[in-house]
Amino acid sequence: MTREECCAVVSEKEMPMTVYDMVAAMQEKFASRPAFRWVDDATTTVKEKTYGEFVADIRKMTGYLQETVADLKGQRIAILSRTNYEYGVVTFGTMMAGAVIVTLNQKKTWPELEYELGLSEPALIFTDGIDYGYAEELKAVYGDKLRPMNAYEGSAPAAFENRIDPDGLRMLLFTSGTTGRSKGVMLSEKNYFTAIKMYIDGQKVMPEVAPKEMNQLFSHFTLVPMFHLSGFICYFAYGIQGWTLNLCADPRDMRRDMSMMHSDAMSTPPVLVEMIYNEIRRGNQEKLNGLWNLSCSSAILDPQILHYLVEHGIYINQCYSMTELAGYGLLNVVQEGEHLRALGKPDGFCEVKLDETGEICVRGGAVMLGYYKDPEATAEAIDKDGWLHSGDLARVDEDGFYYITGRKKNLIILDSGENVSPEELEKLLGKCADIKECIVKEMGKKIGAVICCEPEKEQTVRTFVTELNRTLPLYKRISAVECTAEPLPRNALGKLLRR
Amino acid sequence: MQRAEIVSQILAILEDVAEISPEDVREDSVLMDDLDLSSMEILTVVADLEEMFGLRIPEKELRNFVTIGDVADYLEANAG
Numbered sequence: 001m002t003r004e005e006c007c008a009v010v011s012e013k014e015m016p017m018t019v020y021d022m023v024a025a026m027q028e029k030f031a032s033r034p035a036f037r038w039v040d041d042a043t044t045t046v047k048e049k050t051y052g053e054f055v056a057d058i059r060k061m062t063g064y065l066q067e068t069v070a071d072l073k074g075q076r077i078a079i080l081s082r083t084n085y086e087y088g089v090v091t092f093g094t095m096m097a098g099a100v101i102v103t104l105n106q107k108k109t110w111p112e113l114e115y116e117l118g119l120s121e122p123a124l125i126f127t128d129g130i131d132y133g134y135a136e137e138l139k140a141v142y143g144d145k146l147r148p149m150n151a152y153e154g155s156a157p158a159a160f161e162n163r164i165d166p167d168g169l170r171m172l173l174f175t176s177g178t179t180g181r182s183k184g185v186m187l188s189e190k191n192y193f194t195a196i197k198m199y200i201d202g203q204k205v206m207p208e209v210a211p212k213e214m215n216q217l218f219s220h221f222t223l224v225p226m227f228h229l230s231g232f233i234c235y236f237a238y239g240i241q242g243w244t245l246n247l248c249a250d251p252r253d254m255r256r257d258m259s260m261m262h263s264d265a266m267s268t269p270p271v272l273v274e275m276i277y278n279e280i281r282r283g284n285q286e287k288l289n290g291l292w293n294l295s296c297s298s299a300i301l302d303p304q305i306l307h308y309l310v311e312h313g314i315y316i317n318q319c320y321s322m323t324e325l326a327g328y329g330l331l332n333v334v335q336e337g338e339h340l341r342a343l344g345k346p347d348g349f350c351e352v353k354l355d356e357t358g359e360i361c362v363r364g365g366a367v368m369l370g371y372y373k374d375p376e377a378t379a380e381a382i383d384k385d386g387w388l389h390s391g392d393l394a395r396v397d398e399d400g401f402y403y404i405t406g407r408k409k410n411l412i413i414l415d416s417g418e419n420v421s422p423e424e425l426e427k428l429l430g431k432c433a434d435i436k437e438c439i440v441k442e443m444g445k446k447i448g449a450v451i452c453c454e455p456e457k458e459q460t461v462r463t464f465v466t467e468l469n470r471t472l473p474l475y476k477r478i479s480a481v482e483c484t485a486e487p488l489p490r491n492a493l494g495k496l497l498r499r
Numbered sequence: 500m501q502r503a504e505i506v507s508q509i510l511a512i513l514e515d516v517a518e519i520s521p522e523d524v525r526e527d528s529v530l531m532d533d534l535d536l537s538s539m540e541i542l543t544v545v546a547d548l549e550e551m552f553g554l555r556i557p558e559k560e561l562r563n564f565v566t567i568g569d570v571a572d573y574l575e576a577n578a579g
Binding site: 107131132133252253254255271272275415446466469471472474475477479480481 | 532537539541545546557558561565
């Protein structure tokens with residue numbers, strides 16, 4: 001393959017604007033290209049599926065649902081699985097059937113998943129069969145609805161038809177709510193195909209910035225999970241271009257998988273940016289196996305780290321976005337100077353403004369349909385004029401670049417890209433009788449708790465936190481505890497101060 | 500394998516992955532608090548231990564790893 005072919009980007013005119021057109025283009029234009037690669041655990045060899053095979057499997061998946069689920073249109077189909085090839089098949093087979101795909105974080109605890117499953121009432125749940133600590137509970141409640149990820153394999157392919165209403169509910173993605181309960185973000189096809197314009201626009205520079213010796217189709221190392229928007233959006237950003245996603249199912253295998261599959265780009269929350277920075281700093285850049293493009297998401301990065309990476313040949317995109325915008329937001333492709341630490345500039349695909357309080361607001365095709373079965377929370381997030389309020393405070397410089405200045409919502413956004421509700425953890429801490437009051441907040445990029453208790457109870461409280469952490473997913477653990485005998489500061493209305 | 504040997508292997512990996520000096524680590528050190536490890540670093544340490552001890556730790560066991568002692572307990576019980 002020539003370098004030009006490896007990183008050629010679709011023109012605006014050719015860009016598909018629906019799932020149906022995108023899948024049709026995969027078949028018509030890219031059938032022999034590798035769509036997915038992964039390392040097979042049993043044989044430790046790299047496996048591959050082409051776009052042609054992918055489309056055939058999507059049609060089988062649609063066929064399977066048509067055979068299995070009555071009144072399919074609008075039914076919810078859930079996935080509880082780590083990233084694998086079948087994840088994409090189940091997702092697009094569901095969408096092409098006119099049903100609603102629900103991607104769940106399989107590493108959450110059972111009470112959280114029980115709530116999310118209860119809310120979304122799925123007709124079927126596709127699982128990878130791994131016990132994440134709740135296999136028995138899941139089976140007891142949903143046993144008759146559970147299906148393996150490859151259940152579609154024996155089915156006849158469905159007719160290739162467009163069954164998707166562009167403005168209808170197509171996907172539910174859960175995000176942390178500020179009150180402790182997660183919220184189901186309702187997204188439509190139109191949301192995704194508005195958001196994706198921003199990504200495709202950002203990819204236009206690839207032919208200029210790609211390495212001269214490039215001789216393999218542009219590829220992405222997909223370690224971020226598919227239930228997270230920064231992973232999920234890759235299905236569109238790479239599928240539209242006919243590029244390859246290299247899938248890494250388990251972060252424990254990251255180094256093995258990276259060494260076995262060369263990737264050009266990687267979607268990286270701050271924790272991964274820092275890890276890559278450390279590898280380069282320690283003289284281990286060869287371990288990155290030719291990785292040269294980081295798509296940084298989820299939070300603000302240290303400009304010094306970014307400068308260092310650029311100096312070492314890494315091309316950086318920074319994306320400020322949120323689930324409620326199907327990944328749309330601000331994209332920054334600046335590689336030097338002061339603007340390197342900005343969020344980016346509005347690109348015109350949606351309207352972006354700061355309201356009178358300085359909060360970033362977005363209006364247009366990317367704005368979600370609302371929160372599932374929660375009109376109150378929806379009305380809080382989207383005002384009567386259709387502006388989605390992000391909860392982030394920013395300023396704009398004279399060149400039009402946005403810079404984050406603070407957070408309005410009571411939500412901790414971690415370096416791993418996960419959002420955590422302090423109130424949820426405060427409720428759990430409240431179960432310890434020795435804790436008089438507490439505040440959970442961000443402490444030096446991690447989750448910390450300030451706890452008021454009697455000095456002689458401090459050890460008991462710390463032990464309680466350690467035991468509580470055993471019940472929480474890794475990303476949600478309280479990793480710093482400060483105990484004080486003094487009551488925590490409150491405002492004039494008696495509300496605990498968070499800062 | 501003796502527990503002391505297991506712990507010393509864990510310490511060596513911690514030093515390699517996160518540049519933490521073995522003198523700063525105790526069995527009751529909490530991975531994310533006392534040792535300031537990120538979730539990604541913990542998984543890297545786990546991956547190195549799996550390679551060294553020739554085993555794969557089931558997903559549901561990973562939740563129990565809060566302190567260095569927890570990791571040592573698991574390896575002591577499961578490593579051949």
